[in-house]
Amino acid sequence: MTRRALRGDLLDFTGLPALGDVDSPAVRFRPDHWLLIEDGRIVAVQAEAPGEDWPREDHRGRLILPGFVDTHVHCPQLDVIASYGATLLDWLQTYTFPAEQRFADPAVARAGAELFLDALLAHGTTAAVVFATVHAVSAEALFEAASVRGMRIITGKVLMDRHAPEGLRDDVEGARRDCEAQIARWHGRGRNAFAVTVRFAVTSTPEQLAMAGGLLQRHEGLYMQTHVAENLDEVRWVQELFPQARSYLDVYHQHGLLNQRSVLAHGIWLDDADRALLRDTGAHIAFCPSSNLFLGSGLFNWAEARAVGHGVSLASDVGGGTSLSMLRTLAEAYKVQALRGTRMTAWAGLHAATLGAAEALGLAHELGALEPGRLADLCVWDWASGPVAEHRDAVATGQVAPLPAQSLHARVFAWMTLADERNLRAAYVAGQPRGPQPRLIPDPV
Numbered sequence: 001m002t003r004r005a006l007r008g009d010l011l012d013f014t015g016l017p018a019l020g021d022v023d024s025p026a027v028r029f030r031p032d033h034w035l036l037i038e039d040g041r042i043v044a045v046q047a048e049a050p051g052e053d054w055p056r057e058d059h060r061g062r063l064i065l066p067g068f069v070d071t072h073v074h075c076p077q078l079d080v081i082a083s084y085g086a087t088l089l090d091w092l093q094t095y096t097f098p099a100e101q102r103f104a105d106p107a108v109a110r111a112g113a114e115l116f117l118d119a120l121l122a123h124g125t126t127a128a129v130v131f132a133t134v135h136a137v138s139a140e141a142l143f144e145a146a147s148v149r150g151m152r153i154i155t156g157k158v159l160m161d162r163h164a165p166e167g168l169r170d171d172v173e174g175a176r177r178d179c180e181a182q183i184a185r186w187h188g189r190g191r192n193a194f195a196v197t198v199r200f201a202v203t204s205t206p207e208q209l210a211m212a213g214g215l216l217q218r219h220e221g222l223y224m225q226t227h228v229a230e231n232l233d234e235v236r237w238v239q240e241l242f243p244q245a246r247s248y249l250d251v252y253h254q255h256g257l258l259n260q261r262s263v264l265a266h267g268i269w270l271d272d273a274d275r276a277l278l279r280d281t282g283a284h285i286a287f288c289p290s291s292n293l294f295l296g297s298g299l300f301n302w303a304e305a306r307a308v309g310h311g312v313s314l315a316s317d318v319g320g321g322t323s324l325s326m327l328r329t330l331a332e333a334y335k336v337q338a339l340r341g342t343r344m345t346a347w348a349g350l351h352a353a354t355l356g357a358a359e360a361l362g363l364a365h366e367l368g369a370l371e372p373g374r375l376a377d378l379c380v381w382d383w384a385s386g387p388v389a390e391h392r393d394a395v396a397t398g399q400v401a402p403l404p405a406q407s408l409h410a411r412v413f414a415w416m417t418l419a420d421e422r423n424l425r426a427a428y429v430a431g432q433p434r435g436p437q438p439r440l441i442p443d444p445v
């Protein structure tokens with residue numbers, strides 16, 4: 001039996017915070033508490049120090065949150081992050097497709113998967129829904145590397161049988177065989193889950209979409225991931241390719257691809273009928289603010305999503321996005337919502353990146369909260385890194401006279417906005433340190 005007791009300021013959520021409620025009752029803040037972990041699982045949270053039989057890791061004065069869940073990110077696109085001057089469709093042709101071709105090579109796929117997962121952990125992301133490439137070996141490499149790290153990973157080979165260059169196209173029957181093999185080998189093994197992965201409606205024939213829907217029907221518990229309504233040229237192209245569909249989203253619905261385990265990235269150019277369809281099928285949108293700004297795709301309307309009542313999680317969408325950091329992603333999310341005339345609290349943002357994502361993926365029993373029974377996927381953060389953030393945090397905590405101490409939301413919002421991977425002190429996956437080596441507070445002498 002392995003035991004570990006972590007001390008710090010614990011922050012998590014017990015419900016869904018309203019987008020603009022700074023005093024949300026769904027916030028649970030337990031300053032200077034102990035989190036007791038046994039065999040990878042949280043077994044208790046308490047104010048008093050545990051007995052001598054608990055090895056202690058003292059992070060007092062630091063923030064402990066559930067590990068972030070990135071619900072839409074592309075493993076092979078670390079090669080093209082921060083590429084200049086393109087919108088979605090030419091960005092795919094110019095940068096992304098050539099980069100993805102490299103992943104046909106098993107050695108590249110393996111090295112790429114390891115680099116990618118270690119990078120996620122170094123940014124405080126402990127679970128993810130990931131795009132590999134069309135090559136079966138690229139998803140296999142991710143499953144293998146995630147298994148070694150004990151991470152919850154949801155992925156699968158990408159389906160693309162048209163409108164993609166040579167070397168990046170599959171066909172219906174070959175793709176079906178590859179998917180079936182991956183489902184048999186990986187789905188439900190350890191913390192791996194298989195996602196039927198349609199790149200987007202443009203790159204799959206109706207026959208392939210039907211095959212993808214058939215996989216979801218035949219195998220209970222599979223995920224589905226894809227892109228939807230990211231960019232206006234893309235939306236127009238989908239309308240040309242599928243004239244019988246009511247909307248872009250409806251293409252997926254008609255092929256049986258929307259259910260409670262469907263994760264659709266972007267969803268910027270949706271109407272209320274689409275939003276109602278998401279709500280009624282239980283599918284949810286992965287909001288990718290940094291990617292949407294970087295590629296100039298548009299401004300996701302979170303308030304309308306909330307009004308209709310479909311789920312929203314947060315995602316980096318690297319390489320369209322410019323950082324794997326969910327904190328930087330949240331800072332961009334706030335700005336996108338500000339341009340929409342809405343203010344997103346730190347609570348709404350952090351919830352979407354932790355418990356909200358866990359609930360949207362049907363994994364709230366496993367991760368997303370600092371709660372007995374959950375696996376200990378969590379991260380320890382410095383409240384501030386660097387002189388500006390340190391000063392700002394001192395203002396928030398009332399250490400700069402004569403300014404009064406500010407609310408907890410003011411402090412956490414400043415942290416969310418100013419912090420990034422440099423604030424990360426330790427990351428634990430199922431109770432095991434997997435990110436930066438924990439640097440502990442020494443016992444007072």
Ligand SMILES: [Zn+2]
Pocket residue numbers: 072073074227265317320
């Ligand atoms: Zn994407």
